[in-house]
Amino acid sequence: MVRHGASGRSWRPGSRVARLHASHSYRFVLLLILATFVFVMTAPEETWALSALGLLLCGTLIVTIWTSGLGWNLPRTLLVIAIGVAVAVVAETASSQEGAGAVWLVGFVLAATIMAVIALGVVDQGEVNGQSIVGAICIYLLLGLLFSFAYGSAAKLGSGSFFAQGTDGTAAIRLYFSYITMATIGYGDYSPAGDFARTLAVLEGLLGQLYLVTVIALLVSRVGRRPEGSG
Numbered sequence: 702m703v704r705h706g707a708s709g710r711s712w713r714p715g716s717r718v719a720r721l722h723a724s725h726s727y728r729f730v731l732l733l734i735l736a737t738f739v740f741v742m743t744a745p746e747e748t749w750a751l752s753a754l755g756l757l758l759c760g761t762l763i764v765t766i767w768t769s770g771l772g773w774n775l776p777r778t779l780l781v782i783a784i785g786v787a788v789a790v791v792a793e794t795a796s797s798q799e800g801a802g803a804v805w806l807v808g809f810v811l812a813a814t815i816m817a818v819i820a821l822g823v824v825d826q827g828e829v830n831g832q833s834i835v836g837a838i839c840i841y842l843l844l845g846l847l848f849s850f851a852y853g854s855a856a857k858l859g860s861g862s863f864f865a866q867g868t869d870g871t872a873a874i875r876l877y878f879s880y881i882t883m884a885t886i887g888y889g890d891y892s893p894a895g896d897f898a899r900t901l902a903v904l905e906g907l908l909g910q911l912y913l914v915t916v917i918a919l920l921v922s923r924v925g926r927r928p929e930g931s932g
Contacts, residue, residue: 725767725768725770726768726831726832726835727768727819727822727832727835727836727839728835729764729768730761730764730765730768730819730835730836730839731835731838731839731842733757733760733761733764734761734839734842734843734846735842736757737754737757737758737761737846738842738845738846738876740753740754740757741754741846741849741872741873741876742873742876742877743873744872746871746872748792748793749792749793750872751788751792751801751804751805752788752789752790752792752793753789754804754808755784755785755788755789755792755804755807755808755811756785756786756788756789758785758808758811758812758815759781759782759784759785759788759811760785761815762781762811762814762815762818763778763781763782765815765818765819765822766778766781766818768822769818769819769821769822769825770822770825771818771821784807784811788804788807788808791803791804792804798857798858799857799858801853801857802853802854802855802856802857802858803854805850805851805853805854805857806850806854806858808850808853809847809850809851809854812843812846812847812850813847815843816840816843816844816847819836819839819840819843820836820840822836823836823837823840828923829920829923833920834920837916837920840912840916841909841912841913841916844883844905844908844909844912845876845879845880845883845905845909846876846879848879848882848883848901848904848905849872849875849876849878849879849880851901852875852878852879852898852901853872853875855897855898855901856869856870856875857869859895859897859898861894861895862894863875863893863894863895863898864878864891864892864893864894864898865891865892865893865894866891866892870891874891877891878891879905882902882905882906882909883905883906883908883909884909885906885909885910
């Protein structure tokens with residue numbers, strides 16, 4: 702079925718234009734990401750905290766799908782909810798390091814999925830506007846969370862200490878380490894131990910800086926430019 706917008710132009714459901722018409726503000730997504738950041742920084746090292754984190758990420762994914770204009774699809778929503786419940790159950794029942802590592806790994810996948818959905822919505826804008834800028838900020842903040850989840854999984858599933866200081870650190874410490882690494886501040890109070898941990902840290906530093914450079918350049922180059930095909 703072909704629909705017509707206010708300008709008289711036709712568009713098909715599921716197309717880029719359809720997603721753009723159905724998109725919403727990313728401000729609530731940004732608030733959820735900030736809430737996730739605060740939760741990880743303040744929550745105790747308890748199994749219920751991992752369960753709550755999984756549910757929070759799944760809720761953020763559902764809101765992000767709706768915000769990006771991908772449609773409020775009931776089967777898709779139920780699937781995300783089922784994943785969140787499964788993560789919560791695993792976090793509560795698996796007391797081993799492997800169970801916690803699996804939960805952090807699922808958190809990594811969920812964060813990466815949220816980033817991809819936001820990126821699709823930002824690209825759909827076709828111009829620099831408030832929505833695309835807030836979406837770009839969301840992706841940058843999620844990048845730090847993404848790597849903190851990767852660090853958590855490596856710490857729990859690895860054989861030795863994640864940090865050279867002889868500790869795996871808490872979730873809050875790994876999140877702190879993630880953001881100072883992404884910002885290339887490098888205080889030196891914590892440093893990764895082992896080749897895999899160091900590779901992750903180097904990759905995060907590179908991606909963080911490349912993202913800032915490329916995204917800023919793209920946003921600046923498109924300031925005031927109308928989307929293609931708009932009168």
